[in-house]
Amino acid sequence: MRFMPQTSLNPLRVERGNLQLGRHSSVLGVIANSLAVVAPIVSIALGVWVTNLNSDVAHLNATINGLHQDVASAEALLIDREEIIEDLRAENIELIAALPPSIPPEQVPDARNIGTVTLAAGGDSIDLNSTLPNFGNGADRIQKDTLQFANGVLTSLWGVDVLQLPEGEAAYETCAVATGYAPTNTIEPHRLDGRVCIRLQSGNYARITVDKLEEERVELTLTTWDAPL
Secondary structure, eight states: OOOOOOOOOOHHHHHHHHHHHHHHHHHHHHHHHHHHHHHHHHHHHHHHHHHHHHHHHHHHHHHHHHHHHHHHHHHHHHHHHHHHHHHHHHHHHHHHHHSOOOOOGGGOOOOSEEEEEEEETTOOBEETTOOSTTTTTTBOTTSTTEEEEETTEEEEEEEEEEEEOSSSOOOHHHHTTOOOOEEEEEEOGGGOBSOEEEEOTTSOEEEEEEEEEOSSEEEEEEEEEOOOO
């Protein structure tokens, strides 16, 4: 029978191993103790961070909701303003349409004649086509475009066309393009407030305003323009 030889342990090596094992155990103990101290701190720090993060997220969400509300309010306000603008545009179009047609200022000719005359009741006539300062006072009333004061009204034997503007002063730029003239042989002086366009048989235009009206006489200011070319 064969026997295995027995190996004897070196006491010095065993002691060294025990020392190393002891050191490792000490290090592990220190680490474990350190972790035991640090872990709660880390846990608390993480809890605070998470709490702050949640607070920041909640604040951010509230800010976003507020911005959404602001945007919705701004959009509603924009819609209201657009409706107001559209209403104003429509009103402006209506106002422009209500204005009498007009000729550009650069195409408006100079007045043919401007003057003030006094007509006695049943007296002389004036020639509305005249370029004289007194409008040919004393003209033959049987001629076209003459005007006489009689029986409290101005009369024209051959008649003239008249149109009263809804507003504004009668002027060449409006009278020359206006429509709706009506023929007449008599004009009541109180109507002549500066808004009446008068179209003569000659095609010329006139504006007549009454400065003074009495039973026996009437004082008129007249402005006439040549017919459009």
